[in-house]
Amino acid sequence: MGDRVVLHYFNGRGKMESIRWLLTVAEVEFDEKFLDTREEYLKLVNDGKLMFQQVPLVEIDGMKLIQTKAILNYLAEKYNMHGKDLKDRVMINMYSEGLIDLMEMIMVLPFNPDPTAKLEEIEKKAKERYLPVFEKALTGPVYLVGGKLSLADVLLVECTLMLEEKFAGILKEFSAVKSFQGRMIRIPAINRFLQPGSKRKPPPGENYAKAVIEVFQIKALKNKKKTATTAMSEKPVLYYFNGRGKMESIRWLLTVAEVEFDEVILTTREQYEKLLNDGALMFQQVPLVEMDGMKLIQTKAILNYIAEKYNLHAKDPKERVMINMYSEGLIDLMEMIMILPFTPDPKPKLDNIQSKAKERYLPVYEKALTGPVYLVGGKLSLADVLLVECTLMLEEKFPDILKDFPNIKSFQGRMTQIPAISRFLQPGSKRKPPPDEKYLKNVVEVLNLKLPL
Structure with a gap:
């Protein structure tokens, strides 16, 4: 595969999508190997590539990286999107982990037999717990931390677009967040990523849920x-x-x-x-x-x-x-x-x-x-x-x-x-x-x- 980054995951969003977003914004080309069968997953396990028998797996710089947040932090640091000092970094991490928590609530919906109640809970938490934090942080500044683009900004634009897929008018009371989203999607790399034919994955459907269940041999995923x-x-x-x-x-x-x-x-x-x-x-x-x-x-x-x-x-x-x-x-x-x-x-x-x-x-x-x-x-x-x-x-x-x-x-x-x-x-x-x-x-x-x- 040469020097290109290689991503091992399903042909869907899941926990790999934020990694795709970050690599895209860093303008790093990457290849993908999709897990379609149980045998492909077991081969990764048997080859010693999955430290805790889990994906996402990213091969980069001669390393095999697992654990989504660890991967994101490595990429952010490598490509200068992780703040100028320790205090910037902890702010970026706090914002990022909150966004990951919120996005994970949406990720598990395809595996929930009755998602209606969960959707209501997600909308309520987004509007009352999460979005007000970012609205306040973006009242004035262009970016969340340190006056420059960071991992937290990338995750926020990804998250807002995910939320709007589920709740079309959710940002109407968060004008600073909506303006931020508009600025971010005009960044050329992001604009291309949002076009048809890019490596951005569509919202998960039945085929994605079926592939995950078959590869991992699970009955259902429970919300964490x-x-x-x-x-x-x-x-x-x-x-x-x-x-x-x-x-x-x-x-x-x-x-x-x-x-x-x-x-x-x-x-x-x-x-x-x-x-x-x-x-x-x-x-x-x-x-x-x-x-x-x-x-x-x-x-x-x-x-x-x-x-x-x-x-x-x-x-x-x-x-x-x-x-x-x-x-x-x-x-x-x-x-x-x-x-x-x-x-x-x-x-x-x-x-x-x-x-x-x-x-x-x-x-x-x-x-x-x-x-x-x-x-x-x-x-x-x-x-x-x-x-x-x-x-x-x-x-x-x-x-x-x-x-x-x-x-x-x-x-x-x-x-x-x-x-x-x-x-x-x-x-x-x-x-x-x-x-x-x-x-x-x-x-x-x-x-x-x-x-x-």
Whole structure:
């Protein structure tokens, strides 16, 4: 295939479409290999090309990249669409991850037997949670961050066009977003991408859904659930429930970086609504971290900011994309465990988690740690911190799960001897215990959730 980028995915939008958009805006030509059969997918797995047995897969710069956000960040950095500094980058990541959340709600619609209720939910969230953020950000500026085109801008124009396919008049109350969309589609590369015959894919139909189901041998895809302001201080301030959830990895990373932090524990609906009314929650979601004069949301954006700030990321884009791929796989696995307290019958979920951990995830890290002390670049990184956190979570549920993974077990032993981690694992630290009924009740009450999720 020469030096051209090669994309492996279905002949449809899905999680690859944002990658196509970004490559198009960067004016990078690419080839595509469509997955039409189960055999083609299994060949990629057997050839060792799919780190976690998942697509999208992008072959670029001699690497085989998986995990959509890791790929997008690598491309954005490579083609100068990821901000001029760390603060620009975390803003781009927050905007981008919010847009990806919203687009993923639309992506799963073809696999939903009754999409009407989901459509209403998507429209409501788009109009009340997401679009107001971008309307405010674009009141004045031409681009979302730093006065220049970035990944976040590309995702926003993609997202607005997807929304208009479902809800024709949805932007009528968001004039700044609509003007932005008009400017973006006049960019020559985007204009060509929107013409018939380009590599842009049409909205998914029955053939696309059928291909995905046959290749992955799945019955259906379920929608992925996402589960009092103080004065700024020199310490980061973490706003979350008194439990693990999506904040725990942030606590781990700050601990390893030896950064002291304060916590504001959300115990009432009123505290959460005050954060909303104060404009502290960009997409009406926690975790929230106040740090360096910023209010940071979106867990992965926060983790990447902290990792880069405290030298727990990488020295170059190739190492960074490896760290991101490993990290996103671990976050996927830990999120399966996080939602167990909200599941009425966790036994089938537990069996599924154990199977995926042993067959899909742990073999990747066992292989990566055959020889090296750390996962990437010979030094401690975000991926290492998440791996030790994840292995300890797994052992709480499945005590012997690491017996067939000696490299991981040795790695865990080394990591737990790091003084900061050793202290964090002692009673009385800021590490949170496994979630119990009290934690579940608190989350449900504060967020007005309806169970089961």
